[in-house]
Amino acid sequence: MRAIVLEEPKKLVLKQLEIPEPGENEVLIQVKAVGLCGSDIHYYEHGKIGDFIVEKPIILGHEASGEIVKAGKGVVHLQQGQRVTIEPGATCGKCEHCQNGRYNLCEKVEFLATPPYDGAFCEYVVMRSDLVFPIPDQMSYETAALIEPFSVGLHAVSRGNLQEGETVLILGMGPIGLMTAAAAKLHGAGVIIGVDLEDSRLEKAKEMGATHVINIRTDSVDDKIMxxxxxxxxxxxxxxxxxxxxxxxxxxxxxxxxxxxIVGMSPEDESPLNIAQIINKEIDVKGVFRYHHTYPKAIELLSSGKVNIERMITDSYELEQAEEAFEKSIHDKQNTLKMMIYPNGR
Structure with missing residues (x-):
């Protein structure tokens, strides 16, 4: 099979590798679509994200969908030919976090495209069968691939305990902010306010469900919120x-x-917060790390047709054009949101 391998920062190589064989309770998937994520770009550009360092060649890409071509021994709920979306994190299932349902906090997770584990910018991947979810016939491979970043927005809305009719503010209208706006709309938010400094992203936010937008270049966020x-x-x-x-x-x-x-990861480990405001207003402050138990719900919500998350796809590339996609994402941020790569062609 063909695969795009990051040999070192800013060096992607198209290689021929062996097609992997599925083991017990695993399936082999022909990869149809993969979204290019900000984490992929960080690894490409800098070779690391925090403590996660690329120390050997790696295949990037973790927002993936495809078709099952082979099922391993013990797989009974999936079969050849099914169209599926892939949850990219294989957790241990045994630690306290896995046992209490917050498996996103598992310290032994093997996450696609997070060193040292390979990802999905290749023609075939093997996945544990419990991480593979069939999608409806009417759902595209593109939407199925975007279920991964949509899950972050879904989890953020859940952590905020957003109730129907409430007002939500989303600061940052990049792909995750847009996904969060879509999730908020599907949860019945009454008012959704999107904030960014690019008009193009704010216009896209309206398509995703924002009822109001604020451009911080021209308006005061505080005044507009009031x-x-x-x-x-x-x-x-x-x-x-x-x-x-x-x-x-x-x-x-x-x-x-x-x-x-708080979803966004700041370049600095520490950021000042107004503790007096948090205390005086008795604000509940929560962090978000990936997601858990979101895929079935995401498939259900996105099948409703109420939101089209594919509207954030700005560019499409074949596998051999991956380096072009990475470079454009770095140098043309104003005109790019979500890029889609097709390992087996469009």
Whole structure:
């Protein structure tokens, strides 16, 4: 099979590798579509993300969908020919976090495209069968691949305990912010306010469900929030930009007794927060790390047709064009949101 391998930072090589064989309780999947994620770009550009360092050649890509071509021994709920989406993190199933349902916190997780584990920018992958979910006939491979980042938005909305009719603020309209807006709409949010500094992303936010948008280049976030909420503040604020300034705005925007959710990873490990505001308004502050138990719900929600998350796809590439995709994502951020790569052609 063909695979795109990151040999070292900014060096991708198209290689011929052996097609893997599925073991017990595993399936072999022909990869149809893979989204290019910000983490892939970080590994390509810098060779590391925090403590995760690329120390040997690796295949990137973890937002994937495809078709089952072979089932290993013991697989009874999946069969050849099924169209599927892939949850990329294989957890241990035994630790306290796996046992209490928060398996996203498992310290022994083997996550696609996170060193040292290979990802899906290749023609075939083997996955544990419990991480593979059939998709409806009407769902495209593109939407199925985007279930992975949509799951982050879904988990963020869940962590914020967003209720029907409530007001939610989302700071940062990159792919995860847009997915969070879509998740908020599907959860029945009454008002969805999107914040960014690019008009193109704010226009896309409206397509994803935002009822109001704020461009921080031209408007005061604090003033607009007070206007849109009649000086009450928002019920839930979700920060997806990884920006210290956005964190400050998040805390200021939340109403008394409201909730704040931090999704974005800042370049700095520490960011200042207004502790007095958190205490005085008794704000619940929660973090988000990936997701858990989201895939069945995501498939159900995205099958409703109420939101089309494919609208954020700005570019499409064949496998051999992967380096072009990475470079454009780095140098043309204004015109790119989500790129889709097709290992077996379109």
């Amino acid at each position: 206007e849109y909420t009649k000086r009450r503040g928002v019920d839930v604020a979700i920060e997806t930009a990884g920006s210290p300034a956005a964190l400050k705005s998040m805390i200021a925007a939340v109403r008394r007794g409201g909730r704040a959710v």
